[in-house]
Amino acid sequence: MTDSTKALDYVEAHLDDSLDRLFALMRVPSVSTDPAYAEQCQRAASLLSDELTGLGFAARVAQTPGHPMVVAHHDGPADGNAPHILFYGHYDVQPVDPIALWRRDPFDPVIETRGDGAKQIVGRGASDDKGQLRTFVEACRAWKETAGALPCKVTILFEGEEESGSKSLEPFLHANAEELKADFALICDTLMWDTETPGLTIGLRGMAAGEVTIRAASRDLHSGLYGGAARNPIQLLCSILGEMKDADGRVTLAGFYDGVPELDPVVRGSWDALGFDAGAFLGDIGLSVPAGERGHDVLEQIWSRPTAEVNGIWGGYTGEGFKTVIPAEAHAKVSFRLTGAQDPARVWASFEEHVRSRLPADCSVAFTGRGPGSPAVSVSSDSPPLEATQAALDAEWGKAALIGCGGGIPVVTSISKILGMDTVLVGFALTDDNIHSPNEKYDLKSFHKGIRSWVRILAKIGEMAKMPA
Structure with a gap:
């Protein structure tokens, strides 16, 4: 010794x-x-x-x-x-x-x-x-x-x-x-x-992240002249992003959970012994209801489960006052926190397919700003x-x-x-x-x-x- x-x-x-x-x-x-x-x-x-x-x-x-x-x-x-x-x-x-x-x-x-x-x-x-x-x-x-x-x-x-x-x-x-x-x-x-x-x-946790841009009309449109007939890319993008999770908080992308392990019982016991107060954790930021996957407690959600998050979204007129337009483009920044053996490239490819499969024929999409990502x-x-x-x-x-x-x-x-x-x-x-x-x-x-x-x-x-x- x-x-x-x-x-x-x-x-x-x-x-x-x-x-x-x-x-x-x-x-x-x-x-x-x-x-x-x-x-x-x-x-x-x-x-x-x-x-x-x-x-x-x-x-x-x-x-x-x-x-x-x-x-x-x-x-x-x-x-x-x-x-x-x-x-x-x-x-x-x-x-x-x-x-x-x-x-x-x-x-x-x-x-x-x-x-x-x-x-x-x-x-x-x-x-x-x-x-x-x-x-x-x-x-x-x-x-x-x-x-x-x-x-x-x-x-x-x-x-x-x-x-x-x-x-x-x-x-x-x-x-x-x-x-x-x-x-x-x-x-x-x-x-x-x-x-x-x-x-x-x-x-x-690892990371896969990038930007998505959906384009509809060839220019911004007057909402009185074109509203109802013309596709609104902001609404379309919000709908597509909203479908990334189901009602139980589970990510719906194809193959997303491939390589995600179950929590080791030894680790689970160690975490249980910490006395983590989920109510206080969320209460400190003015929240009270956990929003992640049902069936997984807050500590699991932040330490051992993967996520799909919209980090920013924009389009149309956002200045002072009001401008009644249907924008030509809508944009979002999206990131995924990864666990286990999840592959950043495969996760991002699944996200791209999720978007493309829901895109109307007269709309287009571009994906930019994605780095190589990092595994967990x-x-x-x-x-x-x-x-x-x-x-x-x-x-x-x-x-x-x-x-x-x-x-x-x-x-x-x-x-x-x-x-x-x-x-x-x-x-x-x-x-x-x-x-x-x-x-x-x-x-x-x-x-x-x-x-x-x-x-x-x-x-x-x-x-x-x-x-x-």
Whole structure:
């Protein structure tokens, strides 16, 4: 058994030093979307690379057409029998606008005490993702300072464009696939279930999305002269979109549910134990009646079931006053959240067929703006890496929750597609961390126990047998 006692003691004795290093990184305004901060992104990458080099990693700043990556490697135990992990994080941050809503300089981090006595780290990047990635780096430091080595082989990849579209990520993964391949990946850029329960995210929904335009008459028409005789494309589009779901909330597209799995009973039991309050969840947004598939509760609907949504619809005259026209065109933006083995291309093709099959002979349709989409990502509840991580979190927190995520994290899909690796997602952020908003914060407890959690996770991974090639 790998003894983590000394490393955990080190974390306790050096928490202030860990905070100093976090604050130094947060003071670098590494806003990736604004070219004016390009030098600051380079500075943040260099700071991290230099620090990892000082910890015994073979680290470098890898340039890309955009902002640089930080890549670092550290060997595991001498016997080479421990797994090899890839840890991913991102050092770039969101812009700070609107600056007037911040209580202080966003790049001058500070610890504030809330009314309930809890302390929180406040500043841009506190939670997303500088505070999160530093929990892992500080855990590596604790192991190096107390044991002289890490319990397993570690590769680190820190990205600098996550907040601006990750344009360089997939080309970089392709170009450096052999160097970056490991037994599995670990990411700390997700949420806890609550302040006492860290989350292990085992499902991310995929996406297929695009625009549809229906055209009827050759021009906009006077509704008094043509009303009743001429087809109204807005009404037609609304009717076609309305038929995407039946009265029970089930999507009617042909083959839509192909590849959608039933919920794992182990996961179902874990979710039941969370005490989720569907009434409060909907009540917070002024609703009370669940609108998804009948027979599936709210938590299932947002974490493990696919969706069909109309995200925007327009046509005709929408300005001030009134203009009595029958428009020539109507438009909508449509998206599908996907689960299991649903194929984004097949789902979108089924949507196109749904529209075309309902189109009158004298109307036409165009589909635009569709990207390649992304499949859902799932981690088996009984995978050895997940079980090891859960055991470590249980030891530190008393419990950990297997949770889903209604959205997607593109890097997880990229790692799976390009590197052929599963990812374990561990989160210590909270829903009230003001991520992407003014006064972003990260609870000091999340930072402190996050470091301790990674110390334990590395120990548990070190006890695993090396995974077969």
